[in-house]
Structure formats: structure tokens, C-alpha cells
Amino acid sequence: MERAERKEKEFHRRRTDILGQAEKVFAAKGFYGTTVAEIAGASGYAVGTIYHFFEGKEDLFTAMITEKMEAMYSEIRRAAEREKSTTGKIRALVSAQFRFVEKNREFCAIFIRRERTVFSEGNDALKKKIIVDYMDHISYLESVLSEGVSGGFLRQIPPRSTAFALAGMINSFIVSWMYTPGDEPLSSKADSLLDIFLKGAGIHEL
Amino acid sequence: MERAERKEKEFHRRRTDILGQAEKVFAAKGFYGTTVAEIAGASGYAVGTIYHFFEGKEDLFTAMITEKMEAMYSEIRRAAEREKSTTGKIRALVSAQFRFVEKNREFCAIFIRRERTVFSEGNDALKKKIIVDYMDHISYLESVLSEGVSGGFLRQIPPRSTAFALAGMINSFIVSWMYTPGDEPLSSKADSLLDIFLKGAGIHEL
Amino acid sequence: MERAERKEKEFHRRRTDILGQAEKVFAAKGFYGTTVAEIAGASGYAVGTIYHFFEGKEDLFTAMITEKMEAMYSEIRRAAEREKSTTGKIRALVSAQFRFVEKNREFCAIFIRRERTVFSEGNDALKKKIIVDYMDHISYLESVLSEGVSGGFLRQIPPRSTAFALAGMINSFIVSWMYTPGDEPLSSKADSLLDIFLKGAGIHEL
């Protein structure tokens, strides 16, 4: 079965090729502004060939978003899991996400755009998937924060709210970085973020 | 000039009518998923009539977003200005935005979608406008926070970062509320948000 | 009936006004490139008002062409009739047409364009009218030339052919003048034309 295996691998390589090129084009022009012909051109295949790998433009887009998004979330989770302490986990979480954004600007440009408009007649599969995965991610943050609360490292606040707060802050720092053409790495802002998240903006008298 | 005035008013009323109906359709189907015919149908006018009020679909969309967005930001600002203390301003700011979202679910669904894809050949006028206005809003938050820092009510942290953190938290609470079909009003979360923002999530020993 | 008469006159004045302005716009943009709104704007009336004077855009165009065309042909004919001799008539004919063109560049720009495309479903009324009037004009030329033949001033050639030849030469001189931005008056070419028409381009040995 060597032969079949190689074929399989070849197939996968090409698919990944296309996905990568598609990402660039989608990032530059948006879902509706991109034509299948452009993706074909960019990836060096014929239009028809694209349809051997994906059922259609929408499917291609969905696959691209889904796979990268899952990679992102699992990368973040893996980074957090490597840490023991709650604060270590949070720090790892933030750093991992920031690093991912730095390495995947194009994807994030699309992702932030949240271009998951209702597609063909009620096909909001992607929309739902994105929300579900996002909520799963929030739940993961929640579990980490919960641990911190029980461990006495975090204040007794409903951890879901805290999770949303943390996610929002992370997201906001990302957006700020993407829209501001500064040259500081995003990662350098992680400490600042953590400081605000953990200590708050207010003054606490002793 | 009574006559002309009344006409002017009528014109404005109809324009607003169309804008309102368009908002609903755009919210449900996205910019590209919506046809001008649908907007016409929803607002009870003929297709051609839409073109008396707007130069095209894009112009209509831009007008809708722009006008409501500006209303939102100024509403928030006005609410903050009514308060004296920094914390009062922040609270007012958050509450005002939450109330706006509750009253304008549909607009916010679009706005959060950030559907400002590349339009016709380099027309990213709307995109730029949204970013500029957002950055202006951030700057406003920054100025409020700066005051708090000089007044000794807020910690000495670069206020721009704090502003992004605050904006991110607000946004995240909004998204959470919009995607979770709970029936609690968003406004009820304002205190929780403020608590996290001001005191942070961590425990601070005395 | 003073009142009715004045009204009648007023009506006619406005109609002529519109026709004159329409001529300019049509000359500049062609029939299909011109909108009724433009004609209305140019003539200082409202769109609806145009429809009090003409049944529609096509009718307006037809009226404009028809009336001016008839004026042109009758002007030419009148000028010829004032002369006695055949050559005098021919010379008068050519001069009159050249003068008309000089005074009505805009109209002639349209007329030469022969924009009488098939209009709405078989309405080639204008097309036919133009051809019929042209043929009538040719027949008139023919009659003048016939006289010249019987009088022994012109060679015995089928006068219809000669008429077409003459008309063609005149037309060609006009086109040449209109497309060439020289500043010599068209009228100055009349003698040259007559010379070629009467004596031919060849050398005739005695």
C-alpha cells in the first residue's frame, strides 16, 4: 500500500497548498471579492482542479477557516497545559495567541473580519462552527480561571464573566496591533495585558 | 419656504425609512447576501426609488453604518460627559454602550460582523472610516482614563493600553450577550464589567 | 381670440426653445447618450413639461430632425429657384447647403451621424422620412440637371446618376470640413467643387 499512501500524501500536500494560497487571496479581497479563478491562479492549478479538492468556494473557505481556527485554539490550549500555575497558564495562553497572530496575520485579518455572513440559504454552518468553537474556547478559559479561584489565586467572580473579559482584552490588543502599523511585536504587550487583567486599572488602598 | 421645508422633511423621513429597513435585511443576510430588490421590497418602494435616495447599494450600506455608528459614539460620549468623576464616566460609558446595543441589536449584528470587505476597487472608504472612528473612540477613552490617572484614581499604566483593554472587555460582553440567547439584559452586566476592569481578576494581599 | 392666439404663440416659442436645446445635447451625446432629464435641464423645464410638448424622447428627436431637415432642403431649393441658368442654380444650391452647414454645425453633426437606428419595434418612421426626403432632394437635383441637359449646358448623362454624384461630392466636402479643424469657411470650397463637378478631373484634349 505504499503507492496509495504516497498518493494520499500528495493529495494532502496539494490541498494544503491551495488552502494556503486561498488564505492570502481571501485576506486581501474578502470572501465575496475573491473569485475561484484567482485562487486557482494563485495556487497554480486549474479551476476545475480546485473542485477535486473542495466541493465549492464556500467549502474551501470553510475548510480554511475551520482548520486554522482549530489549530489556533489547540495551540493555545497546548501552551496553557504545559504550565502548572494558574497565572502561568494565563500568561502562556495570552502569549501563545499573540504568537499565533504574529505568524498568521493574513488568516487573522480574515478571522477578525468575521466574514461568515449567511451563505447560501440558511447555510450558517460556518457561522455556527465559529461561535461554537469560540464558546468552547471561552469555556476552556473559564475552567482555567475556575481553578485559579478555587486555588485562591483569583477573586471570587463568576469565572464566565472573567473569561469573557480576558478574551475581550486579548482580542482588543490584537485588533490594536493589526490596525496600528507600529513595529513592536504584539508579544511584547502580553505583560501589560496580564497586569491589567490581574490587578485591574483602579487603585486599591491597603 | 414652508413648501420646500416640508418636502425636505418628507425626503428625510423616507430616507430614514429605507435606512431602517435596510438595516434589518443587512443584519439578516449580510451585505452581499442582500439584494437591492429586497431592500426595496422591505421598505415598500420600487427598486428605482432606492436610487433617488442613495447612489447605489454600497452608498446605502455606508450611509447606514456611518450614521448609526456616529450616533452610537456620540451617545456614549454624551453619557460620559454628564458625569463628574472618572469612575462615574466609565460607568456611564459602559452603560450607554450597553443600552445602545440593546436598542440596536440588528445594527450591532452587522457592525460586529465588521463587514467592510474590500468594495469596488480600492473603495475602502467605509473601512477606513470605521477604523478612524474606532480609534477616535479609543482616544476618547484614553483621555477619560488619563484624567483618572492624574486624579489618582487609576493606576499609572499607559492609558492607551488600558483604553484598549476596556474597549475589548465591553465588546466581549456585547458579543457574549448577542450570541447567548439568555434573557437577562446586557445592562445588568455593567457592574460586573466595571468590577473586573477596576479591581482586576487577581487577589491583592493587603 | 387675442388670448388664445398669444397662448398658441407662447406654446410654439417654448417648443422651439426645447428643440434648440435638445439639438445641442443630442449633437454632443447622441440619441442614446442623451437623457430626457438632460434636455429638460438644458432647456430650463421640468421633465414632465417636456411631455406636454412631445410624446416622448423619440418624438422629440424626430421633430427636431424633421423640422430642421425640411428647413435645410427648402432653403437650398429657394436659393436655387432664385437663379435662372442651370449653372447658376447649381452654384446657388451648393452655396446654400454650405452656408446652412456652417450655421448649423450641431444639427449637421447629428444628421451626418445618421442616427436613425431602428427605434422601438419597427418604428422606422424617421428613417423612412429621412430617406424619402433625401430622395426627393435628389429628384429635385435631377430636375435641375435635366433642364441643363435639355438646354445643352450639360452632357447627356442619365441625370439621376449625375444628381447622386453631385450630392455625394457636396456631402463629402461637408464631412471633410467638419472633421478637419481648419478655419477656412466651407463656402470657400464651393467653386472648387463646381469646377470638378462640371469639368471633371480628367484632361480633355481639344
Add this chain to the structure above:
Amino acid sequence: MERAERKEKEFHRRRTDILGQAEKVFAAKGFYGTTVAEIAGASGYAVGTIYHFFEGKEDLFTAMITEKMEAMYSEIRRAAEREKSTTGKIRALVSAQFRFVEKNREFCAIFIRRERTVFSEGNDALKKKIIVDYMDHISYLESVLSEGVSGGFLRQIPPRSTAFALAGMINSFIVSWMYTPGDEPLSSKADSLLDIFLKGAGIHEL
């Protein structure tokens, strides 16, 4: 490269097909009266297919006119070049044009209509091309006539005027033939034309 060559040829054949069908439709209904759908229908292709061959309706029209017009002029020129004497050249010129018209009634119906109205915003490329080519043709006639003058076969008249006169006569004979539903071939009129052109209509006493 056999394969690519055959494809190239196929492409050209289809393009020519479409051009030919378009010519008929344009001749019958004019540029604005013709829809792309009609051209598609007439040539047996789908609407979209037309756009593989031409950039748009205007481009299609321009291509059709341009190519045929150039063919016409070069055909005429080639015919003239085959002759030695000036009169031979003139006769060949006239005959060639007449034969072309007989074989291309439809094209000539369009061409004579001079339907080159102002197209999209200042695109008078076609208009200019037609004028330039016409003037080139006139210049060619002029050169032929010049030769005749130097050779002593033609009178000493400014050859440009004579060229316009000749072109006008030819054109007029064509128009006459096209509008008159007689069944005599146009070619049969060539001698008559030459006779008038060379000897003139007047009587020259010895």
C-alpha cells in the same frame, strides 16, 4: 505544439463566427437596439461565452467594425496596386469598393449609419479610428490622383479636393444602391461614375 495551434484556430473560428452573427444583428437593429443576449442567441452561444471572446458589447462592436473596415480599405488598395495607369487604378478602386459593398451589405448598412455615438465616458476610440482610417484612405486616393496629375493625365486641381470629390461620389452611389431596391448590381454603375468623375457633367467646347 500541434494541440495549442489547433486550439488557437478553434478560438479564432468561433470568434469570427460570433463577429459574423453580430454583424447581422447590429445591421438590423443598430448598436443600442441590439442586446448581447440576441447576439449570443444568434451565434448559438450562451451570453457568458460571448464574454470569453470580447470584453463587452462595445468591444465586440468595435472589433467587428475595425476588422471589416480595415479589410475593406486594404482590399481596395490591393486592387488599385495591381494596376499601372492612373485611370486603371481609379477604376480598380471604384470596382473593388463596389464589389465589397455587394458582398457585405450588412456591414455597410452599419458602417454607413456611422453609429459611433459617444460610448462610455470619452471612449471615442472607435470614432477616432474610423475617422483616422477614413482620412488615411483619402490620403491614399490623393496619392493616386497626384500621380495622375504629374503624369499629365489629370487636371491641375488640388488632389485632396479631388480625392474628397471621388470618395463622395463613390459613397453616394453606394447609398443610392443600398436604399433603392433595384436589382442591378452596383458594379454596373462603376463606368458611369468614372465617366462623370473624369469628364465632369458640363459640356466642354472644343
Add this chain to the structure above:
DNA sequence: GATGAATGAGGTTTCATTCAT
């Protein structure tokens, strides 16, 4: 398996014409 020419549904926009004011 790869290709890319062909398809045609569907969208945006224009504009002649009408008719209530």
C-alpha cells in the same frame, strides 16, 4: 486525474414615462 471553455442565473443600475400634487 487535470483542465479550462462553456454555461446561465442572478445582481446592480439606468432611465423613459406617468401622475398626484
Add this chain to the structure above:
DNA sequence: CATGAATGAAACCTCATTCAT
């Protein structure tokens, strides 16, 4: 009578998808 806002039919063009080679 004059007006000009409203109408809606109709046209051009794009582009995702298919399928014969």
C-alpha cells in the same frame, strides 16, 4: 399647466460550477 418623485422593465456583465477532452 407645470412639476419631479416614483416606477419597473430591461440591459449588461460576473462568476461559481460543470463536463468533455
